[in-house]
Amino acid sequence: MALPRCLAILAAAHAFLLPAQKARTSLRRATGPVVLIGEDSFGEELACLGQSAATALSGLSVAVRGKDELRNVLKNVDANDVVHCTDSALTGKDWNLLERDACPIWVRCVNEFGNDVVKEIFRNGKRRKTCLYEVAACAPYSAVLSIEERASWGGGASSIKRIVDFHRRDRLSDDEVALEAGLDTFFVSLTFEDYELPETRQVLAELANDARVTALEFRCDLLRSYNPGNVLKQLHAAREACQASWRGSEARLMFTVRSVSQAGAFRDEDVDEMASLLELGLRAGVDWLDVETETLSRKQLKKLRRMADERGATLVLGSHHQLGETTSSARAEALLNKCAKRSDGDAVKLVVDAASADDAASAATVADVDSRPPRVVLALGDAGKLSRVLGRRFLPATHESLPSTAAPGQISPNEALALRRDWGVVSPKKYAVLLESDFGSRSPAMHNAAFRACGLPHQYSVLELPDQGGLDDVNSETSQQFRDYLASPSFGGLSVTIPHKLRVQPFLDELTDSARKIGAVNTITPRPALVTSRTTLGGASVLTGDNTDWIGICECISKALRKRSGATTGRALVVGSGGTARAACYAMTSGRRARGEKPFSLLVYARDTSKAEELARAFGGKAVADLASVTVDAVVSTIPGAANFELPPACLKNKPAVLDAAYKPASTALLVQAKAAGCPMAQGASMLVAQGVAQLQQWTGRVAPIPAMRAAVFEGVEELEGDS
Structure with missing residues (x-):
């Protein structure tokens, strides 16, 4: 079959030629399936495009073949499925369904672009004009797919995926x-x-x-x-x-x-x-x-x-x-x-x-x-x-x-x-990660790569204090050295690791809501202020403590969940009871709610049952002592990779999304087990990148160069196959 020169998804593009429309309900947050609509002569090509688009969206391709079928089809398909039908299969009452329950995209095939296309649209009488008017009123976007050198209409699938992703994306805060x-x-x-x-x-x-x-x-x-x-x-x-x-x-x-x-x-x-x-x-x-x-x-x-x-x-x-x-x-x-x-x-x-x-x-x-x-x-x-x-x-x-x-x-x-x-408009700042001992952290490589990519003159290093336990005594020499470091005019920000996530809090002016609820700080940011109680900084800035671990956990789990095929339970399991476990509990509950995602019912497991119960109570969850019969949608392990922790095989039968927060070694016993069971998984290095992105954006006030940061981390950590 000879291919047309271009495939155009054009109804929305030509809607400006039609009479003014009334304000429509936003389709921005719609989660319904994609519906591709084409002329009667496009049946074979539309099916091919629908199949390719469904593959790109990890869904199924479903055809509507006759009148009055659309309603039943929409009831029985998922958000990532692609429905395709010709316009003659649709009736007038179908347009409200499309607007309310779907992401409709009108498909047209044209040989050339120009005013002749517009004239042809209106050539076929009243039904064609009505059909175009209705589709244009509810179709959210248009795109042009150049497929001159492609083997089939399926070549337009990536552009359809872009349209759908943009269509479902919330407006930015x-x-x-x-x-x-x-x-x-x-x-x-x-x-x-x-x-x-x-x-x-x-x-x-x-x-x-x-x-x-x-x-x-x-x-x-x-x-x-x-x-x-x-x-x-x-x-x-x-x-x-x-x-x-x-x-x-x-x-x-x-x-x-x-x-x-x-x-x-x-x-x-x-x-x-x-x-x-x-x-x-x-x-x-x-x-x-x-x-x-x-x-x-x-x-x-x-x-x-x-x-x-x-x-x-x-x-x-x-x-x-x-x-x-x-x-x-x-x-x-x-x-x-x-x-x-x-x-x-x-x-x-x-x-x-x-x-x-x-x-x-x-x-x-x-x-x-x-x-x-x-x-x-x-x-x-x-x-x-x-x-x-x-x-x-x-x-x-x-x-x-x-x-x-x-x-x-x-x-x-x-x-x-x-x-x-050169003129001092942007002065070099010093950033660091506060460690108990330098275990080969990838944070310096990650953040320095980001600064270079953005053209910023900052440096990120490792901060090791001479007597780490001295931070527990706010009057110790170590504590005074730490204060002096934070008060330096060149101080830009600090990453904080265990065991300092609690110890640094007395040195801060304020905590974000998430850090307060989690009870642990992994990020310190100086913010300009006219008034501050901290006389050591001369009123120049306020030190804010935040926790970005929960953001990294949410990002990784959300991506892994999109690959998941198991039955939905609405539950998530957090393994561990330390500071990262607290961030994980927050992520699976309040954190998901803050991101517009459905919170999980929380289960907590730790070797120390009393600590598991205390943590579960703090976040409205339930402690479990035996994992043999537990089924969940997501698992977050926060214990050291060297502990070789594994789950009972029954826990993985439902194919939950699995994140192991440890990134050294990259391939932990839990991730090896999860991969073998066919579970979507995310490694700890990806969580490091995601939380680091949030840190960098706080410090610099600009979007982070994620690929540069990710490449720097994985220069020193094995990137696992199947990592989300």
Whole structure:
């Protein structure tokens, strides 16, 4: 069978051509199955695509062959299953089902992109128009799948998985947005007209693997054609080139249509077309959407904000360029507030003109690093370059590999970070892990790799105190040395290991809620403060104790659970009674609830029955003395790997997800046993990385380069086959 040139999932892409829709209930958190809908002539191809997509999602492919079958099918499939049907098999009452209980994706096959496609959509009479209208109203996203060189329609499965993953992703919290638009991060403004050229794709792949670049700005206004089909095709080409990024996934994309009056190329008078293109970007599932707050009407801005809320995890960046005049700090403050109000943005950006370095410095002072929503403020031109050094949050940048800059005065992340180091804007900080003895911890390698990847001048080492027991006496010489270390102006943060997770608490000003409930601290972070009770720091900072072990445990167990095939019991078992066991108990109960996951009923096992009972009571669980008849969904072992702990075989019959927190040796007796029983498992080194990511983000105020951190850990630890 001859293959079409391109497969396009286009209903949502063309929905902007239809009459305005009423506000729809958000599909963002839907857990229903994917439903692929195609024309009657697509039956064989749709089945092939459905099977491949189901494999990518670890589900089953199910066909709807006749009218009135959809309801029964949806009742009997799981969230990762893929349902496929032709539009003639659907009736009018099926659309509410699709909107409420599924992730519907409309599949179209076209040979070329252009206005002819739009005309063809309406060619087949009333039924076709009604069908398209209904699907477009509830289909959340669109994508273009280039399959010219692929053997079957199954080649589109990875893009469908991306759509579904984005569709089910919750909107980011304010704290997560602050990390995405974090300190010492940049988004690179792309200046390409054609993203399908090999040389363009090579540059994009390089940019996607630069951890200093947290997003790539897709400048729609610089494309040769604003035809919707061309925009989608170019956006897809950019995505394909960026798939293997430092995140372990495709790079974040920002969709921008910059008008001439705002230093771009899009015609000022075509505001409605601009709004339509921005809607198209939203329906394509971009990560950031730049909206011009003084170009678009209030009605258009509200509609875009509503669509962003309803259709996924897209973040809105409200932007304004105040050009042709110098702008005072007070005026800039007012413009930022207006920008935030009109756009209801997750972040706001203000660009001004600068006649001197003083103007640039004035602009940078308005960009308060702790503001919510995050503020991006910069000045254009050579005189404005200083603002790109003094301002530290999510600044637009160029790159050495780009053919041209998108705006006058843009500099690269390399240049900006070097100048910040040289001028003392970013001063080197010292970080360490507090150990009882150096057992070959991988934390220094992990965090130093992260600092290098992010272009930061910090160093992470091992801290060993001369008399470790001396921390128990707050008046001892060792305790005073520890205070002096924490009070140093160059102190950036500390990782804490057993047995110090309790001992360090008297030296801290405050504990996070999770650290307080767990009763153990593994992370210390100095935070700026105007007032503090700690006179030794002269009121300069507050020391906060946190626990990120529970985050690492949750991450590993959640990933392993997605591979699990056993029956669900709703129970989790924690083995051990120490500080890490407390973090595990919190993770399986309150921690999962905090992440939007269902908490487990908790079981605790330890050799010391009284300690197991005490720990279980603290977290609302139950102690078990005999594991022979215990069946659970998840197991977290927190005892040393050298103990060679194993579970009774009956415990593994239900194939629970198993995490062993010990990472030396990598292959513990429990993990060997779990793998042999066919259980999904996670090794302790993966937990080390996950909790380290949370630490690094606290210390630096930016997203962590996970692949660089993981690679550094596994240079010294065996990576086990099947590790989640």
